[in-house]
Amino acid sequence: MGYNVSNKYDLKIFLYTLRASPPMISIRSHKLEESMFISFHNHYLSENFRIKKTKKTEVQMSVNAETAKILTGSGGAVLEDVPHLTDWLPDLPTYANPLKHHPAYSAVRQYFVENTDVVAKDVVVNLNTAGDGIHFRRAGPRDKIYFRSEEVKACIVTCGGLCPGLNTVIREIVCGLWTQYDVREIYGIHGGYRGFYSQNTTDLSPKVVNDIHKRGGTILGTSRGGHDTSKIVDSIEDRGINQVYIIGGDGTQRGANVIHEECKRRGLKVVVAGIPKTIDNDIEIIDKSFGFDTAVEEAQRAINAAHVEAESTHNGVGLVKLMGRYSGYIAMHATLASRDVDLCLIPEAPFYTDGPGGLYEFAKKRLCENGHMVIVVAEGAGQELIAESMGSLDKLRDASGNRLLLDVGLWLRQNLKEHFVKEFKEPLNLKYIDPTYMIRAIPSNASDNVYCTLLAHSAIHGAMAGYCGFTVGPVNNRHCYIPISRVTATQRQVNIADRMWARLLSSTNQPNFQRYKKFMQQLRNQNALKKSSKIESCVDVANSHSAPISLSSSTDGSGNGSLARANETIPQMETHGRQ
Ligand SMILES: Nc1ncnc2c1ncn2[C@@H]1O[C@H](COP(=O)(O)OP(=O)(O)O)[C@@H](O)[C@H]1O
Numbered sequence: 001m002g003y004n005v006s007n008k009y010d011l012k013i014f015l016y017t018l019r020a021s022p023p024m025i026s027i028r029s030h031k032l033e034e035s036m037f038i039s040f041h042n043h044y045l046s047e048n049f050r051i052k053k054t055k056k057t058e059v060q061m062s063v064n065a066e067t068a069k070i071l072t073g074s075g076g077a078v079l080e081d082v083p084h085l086t087d088w089l090p091d092l093p094t095y096a097n098p099l100k101h102h103p104a105y106s107a108v109r110q111y112f113v114e115n116t117d118v119v120a121k122d123v124v125v126n127l128n129t130a131g132d133g134i135h136f137r138r139a140g141p142r143d144k145i146y147f148r149s150e151e152v153k154a155c156i157v158t159c160g161g162l163c164p165g166l167n168t169v170i171r172e173i174v175c176g177l178w179t180q181y182d183v184r185e186i187y188g189i190h191g192g193y194r195g196f197y198s199q200n201t202t203d204l205s206p207k208v209v210n211d212i213h214k215r216g217g218t219i220l221g222t223s224r225g226g227h228d229t230s231k232i233v234d235s236i237e238d239r240g241i242n243q244v245y246i247i248g249g250d251g252t253q254r255g256a257n258v259i260h261e262e263c264k265r266r267g268l269k270v271v272v273a274g275i276p277k278t279i280d281n282d283i284e285i286i287d288k289s290f291g292f293d294t295a296v297e298e299a300q301r302a303i304n305a306a307h308v309e310a311e312s313t314h315n316g317v318g319l320v321k322l323m324g325r326y327s328g329y330i331a332m333h334a335t336l337a338s339r340d341v342d343l344c345l346i347p348e349a350p351f352y353t354d355g356p357g358g359l360y361e362f363a364k365k366r367l368c369e370n371g372h373m374v375i376v377v378a379e380g381a382g383q384e385l386i387a388e389s390m391g392s393l394d395k396l397r398d399a400s401g402n403r404l405l406l407d408v409g410l411w412l413r414q415n416l417k418e419h420f421v422k423e424f425k426e427p428l429n430l431k432y433i434d435p436t437y438m439i440r441a442i443p444s445n446a447s448d449n450v451y452c453t454l455l456a457h458s459a460i461h462g463a464m465a466g467y468c469g470f471t472v473g474p475v476n477n478r479h480c481y482i483p484i485s486r487v488t489a490t491q492r493q494v495n496i497a498d499r500m501w502a503r504l505l506s507s508t509n510q511p512n513f514q515r516y517k518k519f520m521q522q523l524r525n526q527n528a529l530k531k532s533s534k535i536e537s538c539v540d541v542a543n544s545h546s547a548p549i550s551l552s553s554s555t556d557g558s559g560n561g562s563l564a565r566a567n568e569t570i571p572q573m574e575t576h577g578r579q
């Protein structure tokens with residue numbers, strides 16, 4: 001079915017018709033301008049809405065009614081809703097929320113959240129179109145719930161990498177269920193998703209979790225990989241679990257969504273509630289992830305140490321590597337907070353080393369001016385540059401399928417040192433600090449603890465109210481239930497065209513590496529040239545039956561292992577590969 005729209009108002013009318021529509025509807029517009037297209041795109045981009053520019057003057061918008069649960073209010077607000085148990089169990093009985101009689105909460109004037117309360121995804125809007133755009137269901141306790149206290153059998157699992165605050169979330173889910181909803185059966189699943197297959201679980205009660213928020217890590221253990229949907233749901237069914245709280249990052253949330261879908265397919269009265277965890281702050285839609293503040297704060301200690309070391313010696317360079325696989329938020333915020341950093345490198349902002357506007361030139365200038373400098377690098381920065389300068393390396397993956405990174409910290413350390421000796425005849429006093437795991441293995445700070453409490457409480461209120469397949473989190477400072485597929489559809493990254501990155505550039509005065517594309521092209525051309533000449537020499541080597549050359553890592557002056565130098569590595573790898 002096709003709809004023609006020429007402006008946002010037409011679109012609104014179109015949205016009213018969605019609920020009665022077939023799975024896929026397309027709309028075309030011949031009048032949409034670029035700015036309107038971008039605005040549509042920002043408002044509606046998700047698994048539920050797809051927007052494609054098919055021709056220069058034509059935009060096609062489709063709504064995937066199979067995944068979407070889209071509601072429109074009489075004022076024109078669009079709600080991207082989360083699933084509810086009644087979607088597949090329409091006759092479930094409801095019960096009065098016991099919080100009505102809770103002594104602590106009885107003082108709250110408007111305690112229960114109305115079902116019509118929604119939170120706008122975008123708070124900065126155009127005066128003429130205010131109220132348009134996507135909204136999410138506001139989190140919080142409902143007056144009617146879908147579980148009796150004695151019926152609830154809840155479990156909690158933590159998956160993926162560590163993050164400060166995991167224990168606080170566990171603690172607050174347990175204490176919240178126990179004290180607010182009188183739930184007594186709460187189980188801890190051991191070691192991530194694979195823990196569902198093992199026999200053992202831990203009985204959780206306020207007594208067991210009382211002081212766990214003071215410890216880093218997760219008392220339940222965690223893991224990567226090992227997700228088998230049907231085995232997990234079998235285990236949920238066998239144990240009679242009806243509330244599953246899943247704490248983890250993007251991978252974990254994807255896993256949670258398929259568990260939810262399978263529970264729904266089997267017609268089970270089981271809610272799956274996701275609590276987003278990521279130290280990298282790379283989960284879309286929500287304002288910020290828990291543990292991020294703590295990590296940025298802890299990173300200050302490493303940056304301070306790097307600064308002290310650097311300014312105490314001649315040509316002192318402090319190099320700090322921080323976490324951030326695809327998103328450089330920790331590095332960016334740690335740099336902005338510190339003010340001692342001269343150069344911040346993140347995955348979203350490519351850099352290059354040699355020539356005008358490059359890193360070496362900048363480092364030389366900064367050392368001449370100040371005598372020292374501090375560099376902060378996110379672990380995912382410069383991956384393309386390193387891979388190209390070292391020759392193509394295997395793209396290894398961890399058990400969850402995440403790409404394993406080339407070590408940008410070691411690479412920078414070695415290349416900076418070598419370059420300064422070779423080109424400027426000046427040795428650097430470079431101190432490399434790698435606190436990556438130290439910033440995520442600590443307990444959460446005070447503000448993260450409060451944040452974790454809100455997340456946990458929002459999750460239990462949502463589960464008791466029968467919502468499921470949701471991720472909980474603050475959107476514009478208001479906690480919401482967001483469809484899981486919405487937060488996993490894309491990954492949040494630092495927008496280098498945004499004011500925050502501009503603030504960083506103006507505080508460090510670092511170059512913006514505008515010649516990056518040109519530099520990479522030159523590097524590729526050089527490598528291609530080397531490759532063709534090496535193939536010729538390899539043929540000679542093979543003909544003369546010489547011994548194979550093995551690929552080994554070189555050592556630096558102090559005997560520490562280090563990465564092989566780029567222009568030495570390439571011929572060695574190729575010669576070895578051809579034997
Ligand atoms: N697409 C997916 N479908 C199902 N499970 C997944 C998916 N991606 C990751 N997982 C599971 O989620 C867990 C955590 O994923 P991982 O990527 O390691 O960490 P994080 O959740 O922190 O991003 C692992 O057990 C992994 O098997």
Ligand SMILES: O=P(O)(O)OC[C@H]1O[C@](O)(COP(=O)(O)O)[C@@H](O)[C@@H]1O
Pocket residue numbers: 159160161162249250277278279280323324325379398440
């Ligand atoms: O060594 P591990 O446990 O695989 O963790 C390394 C990765 O974990 C992270 O902290 C984020 O992991 P998650 O995807 O689990 O949130 C990255 O910054 C880092 O690359």
Ligand SMILES: [Mg+2]
Pocket residue numbers: 160249250251
């Ligand atoms: Mg992840």
